[in-house]
Amino acid sequence: MGKNDKSVNDRMMMLVGVPVVLAWMGFACLVIWSGLQDDKVMNNIDGYTTLIAIIGGPALLILTSILELWKSEQNQEITSMPEHWTLQAKATENESIHLRQLANRQAIHIQELEAEAQKVALGLIETNTSADTSEE
Numbered sequence: 001m002g003k004n005d006k007s008v009n010d011r012m013m014m015l016v017g018v019p020v021v022l023a024w025m026g027f028a029c030l031v032i033w034s035g036l037q038d039d040k041v042m043n044n045i046d047g048y049t050t051l052i053a054i055i056g057g058p059a060l061l062i063l064t065s066i067l068e069l070w071k072s073e074q075n076q077e078i079t080s081m082p083e084h085w086t087l088q089a090k091a092t093e094n095e096s097i098h099l100r101q102l103a104n105r106q107a108i109h110i111q112e113l114e115a116e117a118q119k120v121a122l123g124l125i126e127t128n129t130s131a132d133t134s135e136e
Contacts, residue, residue: 017062024059028052 031048034041041048119125 017066020055021059021062024052024055027055 031041031045031052035045035048116125120127
């Protein structure tokens with residue numbers, strides 16, 4: 001989906017939800033800060049808490065919806081984890097089998113080279129260079 005392909009719910013969240021939540025959080029922080037600085041705010045705290053509650057009702061519903069969405073995404077991720085780990089284990093097992101086969105083939109090759117070198121050293125077979133000089 002492109003930038004302009006937002007759903008109605010996406011636009012509604014951006015136009016209504018985000019400003020309500022930000023206003024609620026901002027106003028609550030302002031009241032707390034003002035209450036610590038000014039005794040007048042502490043004397044009228046009931047009015048301020050009423051305003052915070054009025055703004056906080058819709059903000060709380062929005063936050064709850066966002067958290068439920070996040071939890072469902074997390075649950076989907078958790079349910080897909082066993083598949084991921086199974087595939088990862090299978091790939092690791094295949095890689096280890098492949099590395100063992102390579103090491104085994106390399107060891108056999110080294111043994112064959114050493115056997116050929118011993119045969120040459122014992123004179124059981126001639127090297128190509130000695131065969132070339134004997135033919136001339």
